Amino acid sequence: MDFALSPEDDDLRRRVAAFVNDEILPVEADRANWDAHENIADAPLARLQQKAKDAGLWAPQVPVEYGGRALSTVAMAAVYEEMNRSIFGPVCFNCAAPDDGNMWVLSKVGTEAQKEEFLKPIVDGSVRSSFAMTEPDGGCGSDPSLTYTTATRDGDKWIIKGRKWWTTGAGVAKHFIVIARTSDDDRKGLTAFLFHADQPGWEIVRRIPIMGPEEHGGHCELRFDGLEIPDSNRLLEVGDGLKVTQIRLGKARLTHCMRWLGMAKRAMELGMAYVEDRESFGQKLIDRESVQLQLAEAAMGIEIGRLLTMKAAWMIDQGDYARKEISMAKIQVADILHKAVDTSLQLNGGLGYSKDIPLEWMYRYARQARLVDGASEVHKMVISRTLRDMRRDFWHWGTPDDT
Structure with missing residues (x-):
């Protein structure tokens, strides 16, 4: 590699x-x-x-x-x-996110007309976008099979009815991708559609209050009550909704890791700057062994996260889906983001808990990392299932005879 x-x-x-x-x-x-x-x-x-x-x-x-x-x-x-x-x-x-993931999937599977109408404005920055998949009341979350929002065909258009929530950026988005059920088939029962914010038949019920801080447009709950989408705004074929989500979310999870590593490193910068300057009981904090151990553990965890992220990125560039590698990176980086911020906040003491520096912002933001784009427990299930299927080959080097 x-x-x-x-x-x-x-x-x-x-x-x-x-x-x-x-x-x-x-x-x-x-x-x-x-x-x-x-x-x-x-x-x-x-x-x-x-x-x-x-x-x-x-x-x-x-x-x-x-x-x-x-x-x-x-x-x-x-x-x-x-x-x-x-x-x-x-x-x-x-x-x-979410524009990054939406641009990725539209560039991969959108028709030329869809790219012109929906992708180009997002790339230009003239509009923002959103991806509506997760549902309240026991609907779709990590398990897409629970999707209850429906798309019913009526001639050359589809009628969307149902609800979504945790739709990031919906408050300011102009272009949307929505996942809806088009049949009861376990694997081919979902379909992805594109629509504009100014179309009738849907509404934002509320911007969900969160621990914060928030992305632009928040995380919203939506209601669909007869939104009409022309068949020309269907992504891929009828029944390919799960495929669309897999194409989008696989790489999106990894880009989260890429960004979170940058934030974790910044947190360490803020911690290092403080302990190198702060003196207590006749000694710089940086010279205390207890402080050195905390810094070393966080730094090592960040480097492990970087290596896992880079390995998954390299595998994607070789044409691999890198599913277990992305899951391992997602777990590790989500954990180390929280640990790095928590460590730096502790070392900064009251300053870290204040709003004078962005550590308290990072601390609240970091807690979501173990939940978004699949909770850590779900990714551990993916890893365990892959281990059971691959056995010793789980740790292969990528060569033909590495058993």
């Missing part, structure tokens, strides 16, 4: 890192630039996004024909990690 970046990709990584340091972190440091939901406000975000475009750093992950650089997954891992050194970083480059 080779995780080395090409000179061009490493140059991009360095330029992104410099942009975050010089342009985004100063904006993050001024609370006047925050909105009511503790994210970057629209006006400073628009300014930073334009600067990113002018610097040639906009949406580098998208295909070249849409203005991106079609980064490999390995290159994405390195670049996304740098972006999330700031809590506001990824959205400034149009590399944040």
Whole structure:
């Protein structure tokens, strides 16, 4: 396995890192630039996004024909990690969820007409998007077979009825992907559809209050009561909804890991800066063994997460689905994000618990990592099932005769 970046990709990584340091972190440091939901406000975000475009750093992950650089997954891992050194970083480059995952799946499976109508505006940054899959009242979550939102065919259109929630970004999204049931078939019973926010027949019931902080548009509960979607806005074939979710969520889980590693590293920076400066009982905190042990454990956990993420990224670039590798990375990185932030907060003491630095923001944000895009327990089930199926080959080196 080779995780080395090409000179061009490493140059991009360095330029992104410099942009975050010089342009985004100063904006993050001024609370006047925050909105009511503790994210970057629209006006400073628009300014930073334009600067990113002018610097040639906009949406580098998208295909070249849409203005991106079609980064490999390995290159994405390195670049996304740098972006999330700031809590506001990824959205400034149009590399944040849920738009990132939606752009990925639309570029892979959308028709040319769908790409023109739905993908291009997301890539341009003129609209935001959302992915409606999860349902309340015992509906779809980690188990898509529980989907009860229905799509009923009526000539050349589909009628959508049901409910969704935890629909990230729905409050500001203009383009949506919705997963609905079109038959009772266990594997081919779901279908994916595209619709615009201004279409009648659906509504946002509420923006769900959370521990916070929130992405732009929040996490919303939706009600569908007769939304009409033309068949031309169906993604792939009838019954391919599960396939669409697998294409989208597999890589989306890994991009979460890429970004979270950047945040974990930033948390460590904040911890290191404090203990290197703070003196107590005649000794710098950094010189105390107890502090050194905490820093070492967190640093080692981050590096393990990086290696798992990079291995999964490399396998994807080789054409592998990397399902168990993505699950292992998701568990490890979600855990270490929380541990790194918690460690840094503890080392910073009262300062870490205050809003003077972003650690308390990171702490609240980090708790969701073990839940989003599949709870850790679900990913452990995936790993266990794969181990049972593969036995000794679970640890193969990728060579034909490695039994």
